[in-house]
Amino acid sequence: MENSKTSFHTLLAGLLAGVLLCCATGAHATAPRIAPQLFGEERKSDVVAYQLFSMASAKAGDEMIAELVRSAFSAGGENPVVDMLPSRQLARYALFNGDAAALVGLLSDVHEKERKQYRVVTFYLVGSDDRQEPVVLACRKQNSRADNLCKAFEQGLRQLIKKGQYRQIVDKQMGTGKVPADILEWLKPHNPGWK
C-alpha cells in the first residue's frame, strides 16, 4: 500500500513537471525586450554597382548603365537583384568580400593581378577617344551563380546590340552620337573571345 502511494506521488510529480515544461516553451512573455535580430530586412544582392559618372551628369549616364544592365540580363533570361551603392569603394568591397557575385563598374576596379579570378564582360566605354576605359560586368569565376549571370549577361548584351536596342537605350539617355555605328566592333577589342 505504501509503495503504491509513493509510486502515485512520483507519477503525479512527473506529470506536473511535464506540464510546466510545456508551458515554458510557450513563454514568449518572458522573452527579452532587446531582440537579437536587427530591424528590417537585410539587403541581399547578386550584383553591386555604383555611380560611375561625375555628379554633374550622374543621372543620365548612370540611368543608361542601369538600363543596359537590366535589359541585357533580361534578354539573357536572368533577373538578378542589382544594388546601386553610393560608393565605389563599397561596391568593390562587396565583390571582393564575396557579398555579391558580380560588380558593374570600371575594369580598373578589378586589380590586374586578380583579373584571372574574374570573368569580365565589357559593355560600354567611358572617357575620351585616346583614353577610354571599359565599363564591365565582373563576375567571380569560382562562383557558379556569378558564372551563370555573366554568361546570361553576355548573351543578352549581344542580342541587344544585334536588335538595335542597345543603341536605342544609349541614344535615349545620352543623346545620339555617343556610340559608333558598329557597336560590336567597338566593344570586341575589350572582350577577348568575341568573334
Next chain:
Amino acid sequence: MKILGWMFGLWFALQAMPVAADEFQTVRPETVGLSSVRLDRLGDLLDAQVEQKKMAGAVVLVARHGKIAYFKTVGVADTGKPMRQDTLFRVCSMTKPVVTLAVLQLYEQGKLLLSDPVAKYIPEFSHPKVIEMLPEGADPAFRLVPAKRDITIKDLLTHTAGMPYSFASEWYPKDRLLRQMHDLYEEAGISSGMYETEGTIGDMVKRLARLPIASQPGEAFIYGMAADVSGYLVEVVSGQKLDDYIAEHIFKPLKMNDSYFFVPPEKQDRMSVVWKSDWQGSLEKVAPGPHREGDYVYSPTFQTAGPKTFLSGGVGMVTTPYDYFRFAQMLLNKGELDGVRLVSRKTVELMTTNQIGKLYETTLHDEGWKFGLGLGIQADREHNVDAGDVGTFEWAGLYSTRFSVDPKEEKITIFMSQTHPFNHHFELWDKLLVLSTSSISD
C-alpha cells in the same frame, strides 16, 4: 498672520512662474543681480578684438531671470554697415538643439520612441555595418562588420550613431578612420550642409544610410551628420518639410520672427557677411559661393543663393541673437515661454541630463562635459573648460556663434559673430563666459 501667509504664498507662486522674455527691452543689470560695471568688461573685450582686427563685429546678449540685462553690438556686419541687435547670423550647429526639439515634440505626441530603430522610419538604415580599419598598407584598408544593434533615434540625438562630419578628417588629420570616412562620404556625395547643395536632405540621408558607420551604435561620441538624419526623420514622421515644421511648431509659437532656413530676399540685407580672420589682424570678407580648405568646404551664401532645396538639420538655420534668446529662455523655463508650451518640463529635463554615460563630449569642450539631447552639459567644475555651473548647457556654430544657459543662476549668454575659422574663437568665448559669470553680484 493670515496676511503674512498670503504674502508668502504669493511670493512662492511668483517664484514658481516661468519668466517671460521681454521684447527687446533691457533692464538695469542690478535689478537682476548682475553688475553693470562687470558686464561692461564684455564690451571692452569685444571692442579690443575689433580694434585689433581679429574680428569685424559681434553681438553679445546676457539675460537673467528672463530679462535682458546686456545687449551690446560691436564693429560691423559688412563694410559700412554697423552691427545691429537685429543682424541676422548663420548659426550653423546651433540649429541642432532646435531640430532636437522638433524630434522631441514628435516623441511627446507618441509618434516615435527614442528607443526606436531609425530604420523603422528610414528603411535604408536597416542592418548597418561598422567600419574597422585594417593595418596600414592593407587592401582594402578596412573591413565591415555587422552592427551589434540598430541605430536608435536616441543615438542620433546624442551623436553616438557613428556618423562624423566629412571634414572631421581636417580636424584630426592623423586619424585613418576619419580619413576613410571622408573618402567614402566624398564618393557618395554626402554634404555637411555648409555649402550650396543640390537635391534634398532625404536624397542625401538615404545615401548616407548605405554607408558604414564609424563606431558601434552607442559606443562612441562622434559629432556630425546625425542631426541631418534627425532633420529628415522630422520630415518623414511629420509629413512636413523640415523648414515648414520648425516654422509652424517652434519659430511661430516662440515668436522667433527672424529665423529661417532660407532667408527671404527682403531680409537678406540684414545678414552679416562671413569674415575670414587669421586672428593676427588680417580680416577679409568671404566671397559668395563654396570655398574648399583641405577637406572642409563652406560657403556664406547657401541660405540665400543656389538651389535652396537642401534643408540641413545640422547647420541650416539663420537667426538673430534675440530670437535665439527666446529659444534658450524657453529651455530655461523648462519648455514654456510667454504662456506657450512647446514641450513638457520632463522632456527638457531629458534634454539637459547626461545621455552618453561614461563617454565625454570633447568636440567643443573637454572631459568635464557630457551630452544630453542636442546639448553639451557641464558635469563638473574640475576640468579646464568651465561655463560657470554644473548643469550649464550650451552649444556653438561653426561661424563662431555660441550660447550658454546656466539653470542654477537662470542666466543666458549669447555671442554671435560670423568669423571663420571657428577654432580662433575658443579663447574669446571662454573669457566672455568668465566675464558673464563674474558679473553675478547677488
